[in-house]
Structure formats: structure tokens, C-alpha cells
Amino acid sequence: MKKNIPFFLIIILLINCKESTKQSESIASEVVESERNSTWWKEGVLYQIYPQSFKDTDGDGFGDFRGVIEKLDYLESLGITMVWMNPFFESPLVDNGYDISDYRAIHPRYGTMEDFQEMLDGMKSRGIKFVLDVVVNHSSDEHEWFQSARSSRDSEYRDYYHWWPAEKGKPPHRHSLFDPEGGWDYVEETDSYYLHTFAEAQPDLNWENPKLRQEVYDIMKFWAEKGVDGFRMDAFQFASKDTTYPEFPEGHEKDFVKWYGMRPQLHEYLKEMYKEVIEPYNVFAVAEGAGSTFKDAHDLVDADRNELQTAYHFEYVDMSRTPERYELSEFKEVFTLWDKEFSENGWLAIFLSNHDNSRLVDRFGNPSPEFRTVSTQMLNTFLLSMRGTPYTYYGDELGMTNIDMPTIEEYVDIDAIGKYKTALAANEDVEEFMKVLNYSSRENSRTPMQWNDTDNAGFTSGMPWKKVNPNYKEINVAAQENNPNSVLNHFRKMVKLRKENEVLVYGDYQIIQQEHPEIYAYTRTLDNQKMLVLLNFTDQDSNISLPEVNSLNNTLINNYEALTINNNTITLKPYQAAIVSIKK
Structure with a gap:
């Protein structure tokens, strides 16, 4: 005998089913996120x-x-x-x-x-x-800890820094990244040397304390x-x-x-x-x-x-x-x-x-x-x-x-000045040194x-x-x-694009034709999503042949109007960058 199920029970069943599905999807999502x-x-x-x-x-x-x-x-x-x-x-x-x-x-x-x-x-x-x-x-050497530590060997902050008493003789050599004279500096008040990995004004803290x-x-x-x-x-x-x-x-x-x-x-x-x-x-x-x-x-x-x-x-x-x-x-x-x-x-x-x-x-x-x-x-x-x-x-x-x-007088960075002094002390080619400094100095990245x-x-x-x-x-x-x-x-x-596509965050990375001298190509893959990244690192057109060309789908990013594709070959213009989705 066929029985009719009341309409309100059907609604309840549908809601429960939907909530169960949501819970399952949520659990699945949490598992994936946990794995990542x-x-x-x-x-x-x-x-x-x-x-x-x-x-x-x-x-x-x-x-x-x-x-x-x-x-x-x-x-x-x-x-x-x-x-x-x-x-x-x-x-x-x-x-x-x-x-x-x-x-x-x-x-x-x-x-x-x-x-x-x-x-x-x-x-x-x-x-x-x-x-x-x-x-x-x-x-800083002007921090109250160091000011106290340098004034007395009995200071409560003495062991916040590294010290070498002068009565032990000359301290062992330590290289300083900013000071051509080395990493120890003398303090007359306590007849001792303090350690600095960087500049003289940057005494190293004693993490062993x-x-x-x-x-x-x-x-x-x-x-x-x-x-x-x-x-x-x-x-x-x-x-x-x-x-x-x-x-x-x-x-x-x-x-x-x-x-x-x-x-x-x-x-x-x-x-x-x-x-x-x-x-x-x-x-x-x-x-x-x-x-x-x-x-x-x-x-x-x-x-x-x-x-x-x-x-x-x-x-x-x-x-x-x-x-x-x-x-x-x-x-x-x-x-x-x-x-x-x-x-x-x-x-x-x-x-x-x-x-x-x-x-x-x-x-x-x-x-x-x-x-x-x-x-x-x-x-x-x-x-x-x-x-x-x-x-x-x-x-x-x-x-x-x-x-x-091009000239050292224009520099205010302590790193550049320290390296210049070191180069002079080592009788390096100053002209060549300044050429490299002009290119690589930190001053370049600090302009307004x-x-x-x-x-x-x-x-x-x-x-x-x-x-x-x-x-x-x-x-x-x-x-x-x-x-x-x-x-x-x-x-x-x-x-x-990155924020909307987890594949660019968590996806597997696979380089393509690593030996290619001009193009850096790789894929990012996550679950059912796959993207191809194509980057020409030169100022000339450059070709790359890919068997997956027929699988290319939508172009997601391109700094030129279009990708040039002939048969299985992609031609990238100078410094062209493109990201293309791939059908899986």
C-alpha cells in the first residue's frame, strides 16, 4: 500500500540532506587544508x-x-x-x-x-x-643596556653583550661586515673589547644569557x-x-x-x-x-x-x-x-x-x-x-x-662606505669597485x-x-x-589571479625544458587545475615547442596582446610573460 509522505517532512529531509552534504564538503575541505x-x-x-x-x-x-x-x-x-x-x-x-x-x-x-x-x-x-x-x-651602542655594560664590569647588563677582557691579550680575529678593522672594539672604561658583527655602533647581544x-x-x-x-x-x-x-x-x-x-x-x-x-x-x-x-x-x-x-x-x-x-x-x-x-x-x-x-x-x-x-x-x-x-x-x-x-661622496650608507674603505685597504681597483657599487649598492633601493x-x-x-x-x-x-x-x-x-587560484600558492611546480637558454617555463598543478607559466628572459623573440599546445585553454595573464602559436611552437616576444590554463 502506497503512503503519502507529508510535505513538511519532505522539506525537513531535504534540509537535512543539504546540511549533511555541506558538512561532508566542509570536512573534505578541512582535510585538504590540513594536508596543505x-x-x-x-x-x-x-x-x-x-x-x-x-x-x-x-x-x-x-x-x-x-x-x-x-x-x-x-x-x-x-x-x-x-x-x-x-x-x-x-x-x-x-x-x-x-x-x-x-x-x-x-x-x-x-x-x-x-x-x-x-x-x-x-x-x-x-x-x-x-x-x-x-x-x-x-x-645600538646608545641603548641603556650597553651604556651601563660598558661603564662597569659589575653592571647588571654586562652579560647582555660579548666581552673580551684586555688582560687576556688581543682578542681572536672576528670579521665585521661593516668595519674593515674587524669585529672587536676597545672600551677604555672597563679595559675590554666588545663584539660587533656589523658596525662599531652595533654591539652584538649575548643570546647565551x-x-x-x-x-x-x-x-x-x-x-x-x-x-x-x-x-x-x-x-x-x-x-x-x-x-x-x-x-x-x-x-x-x-x-x-x-x-x-x-x-x-x-x-x-x-x-x-x-x-x-x-x-x-x-x-x-x-x-x-x-x-x-x-x-x-x-x-x-x-x-x-x-x-x-x-x-x-x-x-x-x-x-x-x-x-x-x-x-x-x-x-x-x-x-x-x-x-x-x-x-x-x-x-x-x-x-x-x-x-x-x-x-x-x-x-x-x-x-x-x-x-x-x-x-x-x-x-x-x-x-x-x-x-x-x-x-x-x-x-x-x-x-x-x-x-x-658614480662617486663615493654621494653615498651615505654605512655598508657602502665600509666596503669602500676595505677596498682601499686591500689596494683594489677603485674604478672597478665603484662600477660594481653603483650597480649593486643598497642606496639604489632606498630612493623616495x-x-x-x-x-x-x-x-x-x-x-x-x-x-x-x-x-x-x-x-x-x-x-x-x-x-x-x-x-x-x-x-x-x-x-x-594568485589570490583567486590556490594552484599558484600550493600547486606542484614542474619545470619545462630546463635547458632552454632564454625561456623559463613551468607548470603549477593542484587537484584538477593546471597552469602553464611562460617567461622570456631576453630582449629578443624566442621559441619554445610544447606537445601540450593543443591542451591550452584560456590565457589568464599576458603582458602583450596575444600569444603567437604555430603548430606546437609558441613564440614569445621580448620579456613576454603569460599564464595559460591547461585542460586536464
């Missing part, structure tokens, strides 16, 4: 701001927090999800803020703590996380409680020292990281930091540098280590430190090796420029007026289509270039942001702290804002 260890800092796009060069609002020639606040809508328009800002703490500014005299105070040139909080809140309201630059391998470590964790907690979402640990691979200070072999400084970095105790301290700060405050941390080996990098960032979250290495930056053209084959090899090594465990930061290197387009592209736009677009396509968290340096979304500074074609590129109404690049009349935000083919709008499209 999905997190916001993996899926984000980071934008680095050098604060004194970004935007000045009070006419003193230095960028400030209110300048960033004024440009928050611009940052949001880029689509970026994180901002890392270089140090803005109280400092005598011997090394542009990487010499901190008070870790809880803001240098007046940048504004007040209230300005900082307004800036931070403005970012948060726009969905942008904030990453703080933490400089704790060393402090648990009291010092707790001071650092308390500083990090102070900023985390204000809403900071992550920490970039400056020069942190050098924080732990061998306090026996053994003699190193002659020429050891050529492999600086091997001899001065990644001591085993560092991992103990990072685990302690994770327990004290990273885990309870749900923040992430990335260390500048990743050691000398893949094992070093994994030991820093593999999830089960409970230390840091992201590896930030320099191997591909090191290949372009001189004006001689780098080899694309080496570029491919480095990125492919690192991707393979981190395909299962750990996570990478992907970057091509920052405040310590010259401009992206000068190093890896072509800054000539004819090719600057397309080559910068090509490099940004690469940066935003690789596995890892992409780091973009301010101005690279415009194609800002190096600035010509180019907002428009008015005086000083709209950066300041006063005298800028550093000369504005004369090409600001052609390269600026205003000139590119409404041009759909500009570097700026291509960058925005690329960020949007």
Missing part, C-alpha cells in the same frame, strides 16, 4: 615598505606613519595582504634604524605611538596584516599585544655565538654564514621563542637568512620543529651582485632546487629585491626605456606565480630603477617612492633625505594608475 597546512601567511602577498622613503607629510624630507596612513587606500588597491616595514624605533640612525636604542619607543621622525596604532588599525580594517622588523642580533632572551621575548609580546601579526628577525642566523671565540682559518670570512651563523644553540632559543611568543600570540616569524644548507633551512622552518615558519634565503640574489649578466640556467636551477627541497615540508619566502639590494628590474630585467615595462611585468609574473610567499619591495610594482651614483611628476615625485614638500631618481617624471603612480597596460595594473592583475 594552509595558513594566511602562506596564501598572502607581502609588500615591504622602507618607511623613511615611502611618503612624507610634515615636510622634513623623511617618510612617516601619517604618509603611510595617507596611502592606505593605495596599498589596499594593490591587493596585498601583508606589510613588512623596516625599523622605525628610537635610534641614532647610524645604520638607518638597524641600530636600536629603545625597542619600545618610536623615532620622532616617523610619528608617535598613536600614529602607529592608527596606521595599524587602518591596515587591519583593510584586511592587511603587519609584520614588524625585529633587530635583536645587536642593539637567558635574561637577555627574556628581554627580547617581552619586547615581541609588547608589539604583539598592540596587534602586530608577524616578525621578521633581522640577521638572526648570527644571534648565537661560540663564546670560546676560537681562531678561524685565514680567508674564512668568504664563507661568513658557515663560520658565524647557525650554531646549534640557536634552535634551542627559537623553540623557546616559539613557546613564549609565536604560539600563544598566533603570529608568524621569518628569519633573515636560512643557513648554508638545505638541512639548515629545514631545521629552522619545518612545522614539527616549532621554531620559525618561513625560510628567507639569498642564493638567487647572490648571483646578480655585479653588472655582468647572470645566467638564466643558474637562475632556473636555484629556484627549481629550492622548490623541490621544500615541496613536502617547510615554506619559502620568494623575493627578488629588498632594502639590502639594488632594484629588481636592474638586476634581473632590463631597465632601458624600451624594455623596462615588459621586463618588470615579466619578473612580477614570475614572483607571483611561484610556490612560496611572495615579497614585493615598494616601487617594484611600478618598475622603479637604480639611480646613478615616485608618486607623481610634481616636485620630488610627490614624496615630500621639503628637501628629501635622499635624491629622487630623475626618471620619476616617467615612472610614477599617477602616470600608471589609469593605464591598463602599466606595470602597476599588471601587478594588480597578477595579485588578484
Whole structure:
């Protein structure tokens, strides 16, 4: 006998069925995300701001927090999800803020703590996380800890630093990255020497002292409680020292990281930091540098280590430190090796420029007026289509270039001046040295942001702290804002494509024709989605033959009007960059 089911029961059954399906889909999604260890800092796009060069609002020639606040809508328009800002703490500014005299105070040139909080809140309201630059391998010699420590061997802060008493004789040689005289400096008040890996004004902190470590964790907690979402640990691979200070072999400084970095105790301290700060405050941390080996990098960032979250290495930056053209084959090899090594465990930061290197387009592209736009677009396509968290340096979304500074008198950077003195002491060819410095100096990446074609590129109404690049009349935000083919709008499209397609974040990477001398081609594959990335790294047309041509579907990104395809051969125009979906 057939029975009719009441209509309201059918509705209930349908709702239950739908909810069950939703729960199943949700569980499945959670399983996939768990397998990928999905997190916001993996899926984000980071934008680095050098604060004194970004935007000045009070006419003193230095960028400030209110300048960033004024440009928050611009940052949001880029689509970026994180901002890392270089140090803005109280400092005598011997090394542009990487010499901190008070870790809880803001240098007046940048504004007040209230300005900082307004800036931070403005970012948060726009969905942008904030990453703080933490400089704790060393402090300033004007920090109260060091001022006390240098005045008396009985100071409570004496063991916050590394000391060598003069009665033991001359200290063993230590190389200094900024000081040609070496890494020990004498203090008459206590008849002893202190250690500095960088400048004389940057004494190294003694991480072997648990009291010092707790001071650092308390500083990090102070900023985390204000809403900071992550920490970039400056020069942190050098924080732990061998306090026996053994003699190193002659020429050891050529492999600086091997001899001065990644001591085993560092991992103990990072685990302690994770327990004290990273885990309870749900923040992430990335260390500048990743050691000398893949094992070093994994030991820093593999999830089960409970230390840091992201590896930030320099191997591909090191290949372009001189004006001689780098080899694309080496570029491919480095990125492919690192991707393979981190395909299962750990996570990478992907970057091509920052405040310590010259401009992206000068190093890896072509800054000539004819090719600057397309080559910068090509490099940004690469940066935003690789596995890892992409780091973009301010101005690279415009194609800002190096600035010509052929004489040493034009330089204010302590790194450049220190290297010049070292070159003189070693009787190097000064003309050749200056040629390399002009190309590779950090000064190139620190010129003011180019907002428009008015005086000083709209950066300041006063005298800028550093000369504005004369090409600001052609390269600026205003000139590119409404041009759909500009570097700026291509960058925005690329960020949007990455954010909308997890395949560009978590997808497998497979290089194609690694031996090709001109084209860098690879696929990204995740589940049923597959994309082909095609990049011509030269100023000539170049061909690549692909058997999958018939499987190509939609062109998702292209810095030219179209792809040229004949039979199974694709011809890429100079610096052409395209991403195409592939039918599976």
C-alpha cells in the first residue's frame, strides 16, 4: 500500500540532506587544508615598505606613519595582504634604524605611538596584516643596556653583550661586515673589547644569557599585544655565538654564514621563542637568512620543529651582485632546487629585491626605456606565480630603477662606505669597485617612492633625505594608475589571479625544458587545475615547442596582446610573460 509522505517532512529531509552534504564538503575541505597546512601567511602577498622613503607629510624630507596612513587606500588597491616595514624605533640612525636604542619607543621622525596604532588599525580594517622588523642580533651602542655594560664590569647588563677582557691579550680575529678593522672594539672604561658583527655602533647581544632572551621575548609580546601579526628577525642566523671565540682559518670570512651563523644553540632559543611568543600570540616569524644548507633551512622552518615558519634565503640574489649578466640556467636551477627541497615540508619566502639590494628590474630585467615595462611585468609574473610567499619591495610594482651614483661622496650608507674603505685597504681597483657599487649598492633601493611628476615625485614638500631618481617624471603612480597596460595594473592583475587560484600558492611546480637558454617555463598543478607559466628572459623573440599546445585553454595573464602559436611552437616576444590554463 502506497503512503503519502507529508510535505513538511519532505522539506525537513531535504534540509537535512543539504546540511549533511555541506558538512561532508566542509570536512573534505578541512582535510585538504590540513594536508596543505594552509595558513594566511602562506596564501598572502607581502609588500615591504622602507618607511623613511615611502611618503612624507610634515615636510622634513623623511617618510612617516601619517604618509603611510595617507596611502592606505593605495596599498589596499594593490591587493596585498601583508606589510613588512623596516625599523622605525628610537635610534641614532647610524645604520638607518638597524641600530636600536629603545625597542619600545618610536623615532620622532616617523610619528608617535598613536600614529602607529592608527596606521595599524587602518591596515587591519583593510584586511592587511603587519609584520614588524625585529633587530635583536645587536642593539645600538646608545641603548641603556650597553651604556651601563660598558661603564662597569659589575653592571647588571654586562652579560647582555660579548666581552673580551684586555688582560687576556688581543682578542681572536672576528670579521665585521661593516668595519674593515674587524669585529672587536676597545672600551677604555672597563679595559675590554666588545663584539660587533656589523658596525662599531652595533654591539652584538649575548643570546647565551637567558635574561637577555627574556628581554627580547617581552619586547615581541609588547608589539604583539598592540596587534602586530608577524616578525621578521633581522640577521638572526648570527644571534648565537661560540663564546670560546676560537681562531678561524685565514680567508674564512668568504664563507661568513658557515663560520658565524647557525650554531646549534640557536634552535634551542627559537623553540623557546616559539613557546613564549609565536604560539600563544598566533603570529608568524621569518628569519633573515636560512643557513648554508638545505638541512639548515629545514631545521629552522619545518612545522614539527616549532621554531620559525618561513625560510628567507639569498642564493638567487647572490648571483646578480655585479653588472655582468647572470645566467638564466643558474637562475632556473636555484629556484627549481629550492622548490623541490621544500615541496613536502617547510615554506619559502620568494623575493627578488629588498632594502639590502639594488632594484629588481636592474638586476634581473632590463631597465632601458624600451624594455623596462615588459621586463618588470615579466619578473612580477614570475614572483607571483611561484610556490612560496611572495615579497614585493615598494616601487617594484611600478618598475622603479637604480639611480646613478658614480662617486663615493654621494653615498651615505654605512655598508657602502665600509666596503669602500676595505677596498682601499686591500689596494683594489677603485674604478672597478665603484662600477660594481653603483650597480649593486643598497642606496639604489632606498630612493623616495615616485608618486607623481610634481616636485620630488610627490614624496615630500621639503628637501628629501635622499635624491629622487630623475626618471620619476616617467615612472610614477599617477602616470600608471589609469593605464591598463602599466606595470602597476599588471601587478594588480597578477595579485588578484594568485589570490583567486590556490594552484599558484600550493600547486606542484614542474619545470619545462630546463635547458632552454632564454625561456623559463613551468607548470603549477593542484587537484584538477593546471597552469602553464611562460617567461622570456631576453630582449629578443624566442621559441619554445610544447606537445601540450593543443591542451591550452584560456590565457589568464599576458603582458602583450596575444600569444603567437604555430603548430606546437609558441613564440614569445621580448620579456613576454603569460599564464595559460591547461585542460586536464
